[in-house]
Amino acid sequence: MPSIAVPEATTAPTFKSAHFIGVGGAGMSGIALVLHERGCRVTGSDLKTSRYIRQLTRAGVPIHVGHAASTIDEFQPDVVVVSTAIPETNPELVRARELGIPVWHRAKMLSALGYGRTTVACAGTHGKTTTSSMVATMLDRMELDPSFLIGGVVEGYGTNGKNGDGEYFVVEADESDSSFLYLDPHVVIVTNIEADHMDHYDSLEQIEETFCTFMGLVGEDGTVIVCGEDPRLVELARSCGRTVFTYGEGDGMDVRLNPAATRHAFGSDFTVTLPDGSKREVSIKNNPGRHNMLNATAALTAAYVLGLDTERAAEALSTFEGARRRFTQVGEVRGVTLVDDYGHHPTEVRATLAAAKSLDFQHVDVVFQPHRYSRLQALCDDFVDAFADADTVILVDVFPAGEMPIPGVTSKMLADKIRAAHPGKSVYYVSDHAALMARIDDVAQAGDLLITMGAGDIATVGPEYLEHVANEAE
Missing domain, CATH: 3.40.1190.10 (Mur-like, catalytic domain)
Incomplete structure (x- = not known):
């Protein structure tokens, strides 16, 4: 096979301070935390707060919410760390380059650690x-x-x-x-x-x-x-x-x-x-x-x-307790067991549903949020087949992850295709939160397993449903 260019080897870190642009993601926040624990002065910024930013703040890492060139002037880092998601137009990145501060991809920092x-x-x-x-x-x-x-x-x-x-x-x-x-x-x-x-x-x-x-x-x-x-x-x-x-x-x-x-x-x-x-x-x-x-x-x-x-x-x-959002138990309500899973590729969906089907539940009900229009478009037929082990499938809108919509590539399109391929399966598309809560009320029965699945913000649905049921009981 033709060779792929490999970045030059990373040596031991010599800097004393590092600033992370877009520090709130799972990958960037972990690198920042370990670097902080090794004694480096770490700072960061992101467009919005997250559980990872709260974790860093508790650890003593200064974080700015929002991006501004003045952040670089304030922190004056020895090195700036970015991920592929950070555009060249980011004001902090622009300022770092103006000042001649080295800019490292997060993977280079990971290698240095x-x-x-x-x-x-x-x-x-x-x-x-x-x-x-x-x-x-x-x-x-x-x-x-x-x-x-x-x-x-x-x-x-x-x-x-x-x-x-x-x-x-x-x-x-x-x-x-x-x-x-x-x-x-x-x-x-x-x-x-x-x-x-x-x-x-x-x-x-x-x-x-x-x-x-x-x-x-x-x-x-x-x-x-x-x-x-x-x-x-x-x-x-x-x-x-x-x-x-x-x-x-x-x-x-x-x-x-x-x-x-x-x-x-x-x-x-x-x-x-x-x-x-x-x-x-x-x-x-x-x-x-x-x-x-x-x-x-x-x-x-x-x-x-x-x-x-x-x-x-x-x-x-045998002591391993799991990785969060990998078949994570959320709670139980009205005899329905709620689980959340990160699966967002057809193979992952298929494996998770096969595992769920092997457990002792009456029915397996899935609330699925497709992740990225490009992935749904490229793997649509595979997604249709992936839900074979689900008794009920509820589709919510695509999580774009920064992508622009692709005409005709929608969750409703996927719902229609699953329904056509599996005539006996209950398949629904819902477009808003209230309709989703009502649909779950309708389909989830005592003895069922309800799985929320996807790589976007679908993880909030399980806790929201628990709250929804609690409010109804008041």
Whole structure:
């Protein structure tokens, strides 16, 4: 495959202060928090407040809401950190360039934080947040005091970033804009590769090329861990000339997930066979479904290749409480169990609904918010098929994530297509909050599981429905 340009290697940080423009996101806020915990003077700004900004403020990081050139004059940072989302016209970025202040992409700062440490980078189109959260929790509960930076809140820690004094640095590696090519990993985990982020990539082939370059970043003494159930992924990994370990179900896997599993409420108990033939019993909670058994197997594989005690690692995995917005239980009302999930790609939707269907509920009802017009347009047919395991589907308007609408690409269009493809399924489109509350009242019955799903602001619907029912009872 043709090579992808790799950014120059990042060295140890030498600056004393850093300002983050757009610090309120999951990725930027975690980097800012860890840098702050390492003693750097960190400041930030964002257009609006968020739970991540409140977390930084509680930690003592000064944050300005709104962007202004005067912010740079006030804080006078040694370096300014931005993400791909920050336009060149941003007044703080313009002022920083006028003053000759170095501007770093957030991925370069992430790489700098990993300097001198053994970095475990978890990547993949789906599952990377959960898998990286599992690895971080596992290492921490083994008293190895890792640092970690995850694209979501790790339950049990209440944060997406933590500085540790140990050897290991666990990161969720983001492929959405190729920024994971800044990393210098010792161990890479790739859960899967599919077409996504087509606003950045031209084709699946280009995505594969970028992942291949990423896997090749591990040194000659490093290891690439991939899900062996995807032959194409295994082929790509082995083409990089690095040591490759496969995990999954089947005799050909280096680390084998045994198919027999005891499923319990929101979790599973199962056995993993290691390359030396030894077996480890793994129990996970709050993370139902076969895909989460695979994620846990990937984490245990990382412990094996790092030379750690895999019995202790398996025990540590049993303490994993989940990653926020990954099948997170919101509450129960009128006998209906409410769960929230970040799934926004057809494969994620399909896996989450398959997991939900395996649980002991009367019906599975879904409130889905498509994320980005471009994704809905590119993957529309896949979305139609993804809801096969849902008994009821309620569509709300597309979360644009900064995109302009595309004519004809709407949630109503998706609802019509799902209804046509699945004649027996109850499918609805609602366009406002009151109609949504009323529709949930109508469809959700005692014994049902109601899942709110999407990468936008759909997570507010569960708590809002609990409040709606409480107000009705008054």
